[in-house]
Amino acid sequence: MxxxxxxxxxxxxxxxxxxxxxxxxxxxxxxxxxxxxxxxxxxxxxxxTVEKWPMYTYDPLGRTSDDQHVPEKFATVRTDNYAVLGTVGNDYExxxxxxxxxxxxxxxxxxxxxxxxxxxxxxxxxxxxxxxxxxxxxxxxxxxxxxxxxxxxxxxxxxxxxxxxxxxxxxxxxxxxxxxxxxxxxxxxxxxxxxxxxxxxxxxxxxISHKMNDELSGIFNQWAKVRITDHEVKHLIQVAMVPNKETLDNLLSGKNDKLSTVYTNMVDKVYEYAMSAPSQQQETTAGTVFGAYNAVTGYFQNVRNYRDGEAKLQSLLDGTGKLRAQAAFNLCADFAQHLEVNAYINN
Known part of the structure; x- marks a missing residue:
């Protein structure tokens, strides 16, 4: 890697x-x-430090010695070793x-x-x-x-x-x-x-305000108390990990034979991760909605293989890892809210 x-x-x-x-x-x-x-x-x-340097053309075949300035284009250059890092425009600071x-x-x-x-x-x-x-x-x-x-x-x-x-x-x-x-x-x-x-x-x-931290604390602590069966954990993971509408349609209609091997293998790995939480986490993760959410996010952080470190950062910050974590968050929120509504109605 x-x-x-x-x-x-x-x-x-x-x-x-x-x-x-x-x-x-x-x-x-x-x-x-x-x-x-x-x-x-x-x-x-x-x-x-990095500076913007003006750009010029030159003829590598030596047909002309007149360098020409490239309008509104600059090279970004490291001033310690003069490495060219990229090309930017006038407005770039x-x-x-x-x-x-x-x-x-x-x-x-x-x-x-x-x-x-x-x-x-x-x-x-x-x-x-x-x-x-x-x-x-x-x-x-x-x-x-x-x-x-x-x-x-x-x-x-x-x-x-x-x-x-x-x-x-x-x-x-x-x-x-x-x-x-x-x-x-x-x-x-x-x-x-x-x-x-x-x-x-x-x-x-x-x-990152105190309000958000308080809300996260409240949500995670609520999820840690909401019980969920192993079957429900597996289903939540399946839905959270779907890559496209076709996979979701096949999943919801029970056409498991049409699900891709890549997808089913990922689901199995996330489920295995959910079932193997360290002992320190058993109280908050084992059989809870928080544990199901933690399994999806934990897979992308601790289990999945990436091409390199940059690919991992990109996935977690603004790529597949973030999208799947968002899907898991929404599903867990809906699951917990559904149970609360049912409990309210039944009481």
Whole structure:
């Protein structure tokens, strides 16, 4: 499996740091204590700046010596090793790596933000940062879900600056992409002239307020008390994992022989994951709606194989992993609400 981490050709070191453990294919700098933003920037090899340079054409066959300026086009270039990272237009503003860390520091006024990982991909054209917010969400007695922020930005002209709230289970490092309905857990910011200013206030637009944390805590704790049979768990997983309408139609009409092997294998792996929760989680996951939800999100974080680390990040942040987690969240919410309505009617 490839890693796609950037390598600084001057130091021959990988542009990545992680606290405590080698979280990315055993590479990068490992630190014992939580670093400051300045230290994290340096440990991750992100202490470089990027500039926009004008672009010119030249004739490789030497038929003319006159270079021509390419109008309204610029190359983004690292100033430490002069690597060309991408091509951008007039309106594109470089958001320096240090600005991304400043964004995190500003959320809690520089107090309490804990940097877990940071790094660069390719030649340094894409960077990512994971930082832990103070506090946690408690489910049951001994199940704790930490509150993380994830940010990724690029210097190649592709993609937006993306910042996302991501709860992460302490016990098995299971990313719970709790994309709550009617809540914004991720925002995208264009690399426009005011991108830097928008980045500085992005936390005000994200669903990381105390209200969201309280609602997540309430929802997860409710789900941990709602009982669900093994058969219902399997069915919920089947519906949450459907890739298209044809699969859903075949599933709901009982045409199991027409379901693809890839799909059925994935369902089996998610179900197996649901049935094998660590002992610390049995109280909140075994036979509960929370356990069913955790199985789908846990599969994409801990079980599924990806082409490389970047593909995994993309899946969890804005790809298949996020879509399936959202589907599971909606189904679990509907299941729990249905039981509550039935109980109300019957009483």
């Amino acid at each position: 490839g890693h796609n981490l950037a390598i600084n050709p001057q130091t021959n070191e990988y542009s990545f740091f992680s606290r405590k453990e080698k979280a990315w294919h055993g590479l990068g700098t490992i630190v014992e204590d939580y670093p400051t933003s300045a230290e994290a920037l340096r440990f991750a090899g992100l202490d470089y 470089v958001v320096q790596n240090v600005d991304a860390f400043t964004f995190f520091d500003s959320i809690v006024g520089g107090e309490g933000i804990l940097y877990e990982t940071a790094g660069a991909l390719g030649k340094g054209e894409r960077i990512f940062i994971t930082a832990k917010l103070p506090g946690y969400i408690r489910v049951g007695k001994d199940d704790f879900i930490e509150k993380y922020l994830f940010l990724t930005t690029s210097h190649d002209g592709f993609g937006s600056i993306t910042a996302a709230f991501t709860p992460v289970r302490i016990v098995c490092n299971n990313t719970l992409n709790a994309a709550m309905r009617n809540h914004t857990t991720a925002i995208k910011i264009r690399h426009t002239a005011n991108a830097k200013e928008r980045l500085a206030v992005a936390h005000k637009l994200m669903g």
